[in-house]
Amino acid sequence: MGYDLSCIVGHVDEELICPICADVLEDPVQASGCEHAFCRACIEKWLKQKHICPVDRLELSPSHLIGASRLMRNMLARLKIRCCFAENGCSALLPLDEFRAHVIACEHNPKVVVVCTKGCGMKVPKDELASHNCVFELREMVQSQINEISELKDMQTHQEMRIDVQRRELELLQYYIAALRSTNPLIRNIGEQLDRYAVMQWGGSLPLARVRTWGSLISTPDSAMHMLVREGLRACGCPMHLVNLMVDRCHEDRWPSGLLTLDSRRENAHRLVQYVTRMLPSLITGKPCIVILNGDNGHMPENLRPTLAMIMIFVDGVDESRPEYELPGDFHSDIRNTPLNI
Ligand SMILES: [Zn+2]
């Protein structure tokens, strides 16, 4: 809003004075018609009230303002202004465009923020430095931090309680859905579609695997291994409501008929290499673990194709593999590209 005229050194031409604030033009603009010049901030504020030139009362709207002429800018650039803190000992003489930045940082500005050198390292306005007491300030700071920590702890307790309540509600909801699914065929159907969709969304993001030695398959994992599979599934983002169901499927009891027994697996041994398999995180014991998705394996015969998915643990002999060919079967691309049909 104008540079203080009394701080300017030397004579100031009248046309460099803003008619609104009566100080020296700051960021000047001119009316395109009458060519009267104003500080940008002054005239913008004025034009919010009325659309006339404050000097000659001719019509003036914001769109009629243009940048100040080169001559005017050159005249302004030649002016020098004293720092506002000349009385505090600042002897700086500045071009107008450096004035504002200088004042904020001027070492003679009593409000300039300095770092306390008495040991606390806090930032203090210079004029408060004399009365500044490190111990007192630090005690205040510690107290405010203690308050903040206690508030955060309260908040955390509250959040944990809420999460607990929500978890219980979610479990109830899952029981409720399970009950509905077991009694209502329509809902069972929708539920199965949603499960298939969720499994493919999750499973489709897992890396492909290559099983080198099908002979090292563990077909009857114990309950400890079941627990480890559960952890692995959680770790790789398996949808929460499907974890239990998937864990069940790491045992031969839950595999399709062509894999149910050692004999049937031997009979089908030549077909096992045709499975599209995906890596799960290895068990903590180091045993590799794979998942075979229904959606990846539309090309397999009915008696070898899992409903939804099955999990297999191996002693060893499984690698991650890059896909060398397009995934067989069209179900895979279908389920990811078409909306659910429910
Ligand atoms: Zn002004």
Ligand SMILES: [Zn+2]
């Ligand atoms: Zn005018």
Ligand SMILES: [Zn+2]
């Ligand atoms: Zn200064």
Ligand SMILES: [Zn+2]
């Ligand atoms: Zn201090």
